[in-house]
Amino acid sequence: MADVIGRRDRAQLLLAGGLALAVVLVGLALVVNAVIYTENVATREDDPAADALRGHAAIVDGAGGIVDHVNGQYVGTPYATLYGAHYDDAFVGLQSGLRTEGIARGTVLQATDSRGYEGTQIVDDTDGAFEPQYLVALGANWTVAADSRVRGFEMNVSVSGLASVDPGTVQTLLGGVTDDVFVVTVEDREGRLWQAAVYENSDTAASDLAVTVRDVQTGTYTTCSLAGSRVIVDLTAGELQSGDTRTGCPGLDFLGEATGPVTVTYGNSDKISGTYSLVVDRAAGGLRAEVNRENGVTCTDPATYSTDPANPPYALPAIYGTIVTTDYTGPGATYETETWVAPGEPGAQPQVPQVRTLSVTDQRNDTTDQAKFEVSWTAADPNAGTVNATLTVTNTVTGATQTFANRAASGTVTFLGVSGSAGDTYTFELTTSDGRYARSVTKQQDADGKQNDCGSDSNSPPSASFSYSPSSPATGESVSFDASASGDDSGIASYEWDLDGDGATDDATGVTASTTFTTAGDHDVTLTVTDDDGATDSRTRTVTVTAASGAPSVDSIGVTDQSSDGPGNSPDEIEFDVSWDVSDPDPDLSTLRITLVHVPSGSQVDTVTVGLSGGGSPQSGMNTVSWKERGVYGDDFRIELRVEDAAGNTDTSSVTETANGGAG
Known part of the structure; x- marks a missing residue:
């Protein structure tokens, strides 16, 4: 299996302004130099403002490194576990390293993680053509991402697998219809289009990879090239890289010019060979559903993406970004700021609401000829704002529709069809809006008495996940637990807590709980969640409690x-x-x-x-x-x-x- 892209290599913590952090991650130590500041804070020549900014830069780089590492290390893990367990565990290590260095340097540097934002990583990490999961169903021209913000979009291309064409011919082809070269097309919500053709430049003696970008709005073309047997094409940074050689590619950073979410399509995906990866700001289920719809894939056809990491291309849960807060207190300076962290993102923080789950349960039984469905959903706003949801149910046989308008971000409705509708096929379109931006997800279901999409009657178990605050409690201090990051395809029926470590989840119920610990040391806390079908999952975390601090x-x-x-x-x-x-x-x-x-x-x-x-x-x-x-x-x-x-x-x-x- 080939290396996807250099982004995973860059998942190590970066250095900023001579800073470094020691961060211990579960299963992998991302260790850099043990010194967090290059200046000696005990001298009178210190610049407190610069010291605070260096500390902030280190925290941002550290959080970004954790995001990329967790996404790459735990492929196939539910988002609730990615963020609520693996990311959270690693972030605690970051906080610990900051406290240690702060003590040594005579400053207080703290990092707090406010909230994460769910996304999907789309990856094909096996060398070959950039074709969908089932080429027979979709062909070589297909939608990769639908109505999504995109970050970390990179292709690791084998130059020998490209069509050999000269740049002048490529410009002519992009202006018309081409079957000769691989093309990435990006369209934003305002209908603006960009195209990037990737090919071997036949005008040069060496094996040069060339990229010609067409800005459809202005009618301009730009071409850049780089020699090498394999070249990384970075569509978010606008760069080409081969080995240690990296060069900017004018016009290739068009994703930063796009307004809001974009739709990404591949053309002639059989004219390129290599690997690719990108992260989008949609939940995996909704992303796969919308890509299938864009590609004309129905519930009876093969899907665009696999959900198995061993069978690429796949689309699986990822952390798109996170918000971290930096607090710095040192001699002569106090600094606090909140920052959006999304590695390799070309634009600002996402603004469009997100459908996190959309579940359709067929409740028709054999004694009635009416369709009956229970539809549940959860949605979220990247700015933690209020989300309004509208569900439109359409009978694809008769064209009849019913709309459930002005619903909350999380909700459940029951739809009852007319007499004789049993066996018909229905679409369920959920549109979420924050008053400025909107986004939709559509699912299709037959009224055949079977559960989940298109006749599958299996139940996915829930995923238990929780966070706690403060991260380093003292004896006698109240500790709060929050299990809202837990997830399930059809909804969680109960939350049960073991707060005293006796093995019995009988100390509290509900999404949140709290307790105090009277002794210092490690204390195990266990959450057990049960879904509507009786399936369960448990998560145990160890809370390290320190003795209550005495004053110096x-x-x-x-x-x-x-x-x-x-x-x-x-x-x-x-x-x-x-x-x-x-x-x-x-x-x-x-x-x-x-x-x-x-x-x-x-x-x-x-x-x-x-x-x-x-x-x-x-x-x-x-x-x-x-x-x-x-x-x-x-x-x-x-x-x-x-x-x-x-x-x-x-x-x-x-x-x-x-x-x-x-x-x-």
Whole structure:
């Protein structure tokens, strides 16, 4: 099986501005250098704003690396488990690494994951033509993605498998009808079209892969090429890459120009050989249903995509993106921001609502000649806004329709057909809207008394998944659990919790639960979900509880006055050697800040920040604060000490001295 694309290689955590994070992932350690900042925060030359931005960049890169890694490592896993378990577990590792580095560097750098956004990864990772799952049904011209935002769209192309044509001929072919070269066509919601032909350039002596892009709106053509036996064509970054050589390709980044979701089609997919992958912002079930509809595939035909990773091309659940919050607190700077993270996305955050599930259950029995269906759905808005749903049921035999309008984002309705409708075929179109944008998913079902789409009477088991907050609770602190990421094709009937680790899920019921832990250490929490057909699934997570944090303390301050009176018009040299002792009942001492204040003016004239080792036993040291200024010898100065631990607990103490060189 060939390597899909370089995107999986880039799933390692990236470095930004000299930063690195150590992140431990389940099943794989993505480890980079252990130093998070290149500057020494204990020096006075630090730029706090730049330090905060570097920390934010590291968090964004870390979250993006986790998204790509989880999608690539756990192919075929339900979205609820991808995000609620694998991503969440890895993100906890990221948070732990940030806390450790923050303690060492005298800052507090925190990352919080707000919510993920479901998507689908479309992959063909076996070298060959870019043909659909069943070529007989669809042919070489077919829809790849329907009405979707697209990111990470890359093709790893074998140049020897391409048609050999010159760029001038390709421009002529793109302006008419071509069966000679492979073409990717993208159309956005405003009807704007772009085409990209991929071929071997016959005008060059070397084996050059060439791409000619046609912007249909402007009528312009751009061509770029790169030599190599295999070339990666990146349609979201607008680049070509062969080995270590990477070059920009003007016009190829047209996905960033498209307005909203796009439809992607392949033309002459038998004129190319290699692998490809892309991630779209639609749930897998809805994406497959819409692609099948675009391709004219009915429930009696083979599907466009497989749901088996061993039988590509497949379309399976993925994390499209996630929202993370950065909180930075350090000497001289406080920084907080919320960021959308979607690796390889050419545009802004998706805005169009998403149908996450659409389930049609045939409830007709043999004693009636009427069609009867129960239809359930769930939808979501990428901006967490309000979603309105409309379901239209159409009898394809008679053309009769019934509309269920102004429904909630999640709901269930029962449709009853007229007498004699048993055996007819129905389509169920669900349209979701947030008032500005809308998107639809259509399914087809025969009224034959069998469950799920088109006569399949199997039941898919549910998937249990839950998150908890805070991620690192202390003894006596309330811990909240949320199982809303769990999923099922027909709906979850019950949620049961084991919160005390005794093996019995009898401590709480419902989507959410909470508890407190009185002892430090690891505590297992188990969720069991049951669907409408009685199938179950369980998920156990280990919650690590720390002892409730005690406050640090400044135990002693010693001051030696080294000040001197400047001769003549020379400035006075104010200098105090400050010795100190601090302690903390917990092993999480973080920083000590020593501030010199000129009492008559109230001005802070010098500050020194010391990064502590994090140990819980008493720590001591000596630092110097100083100031040069005319006419201040003999004035009073206050030396203030502020110690802080990793939990944000603080203690302050101060002494006042007269700057007289220790004359008393």
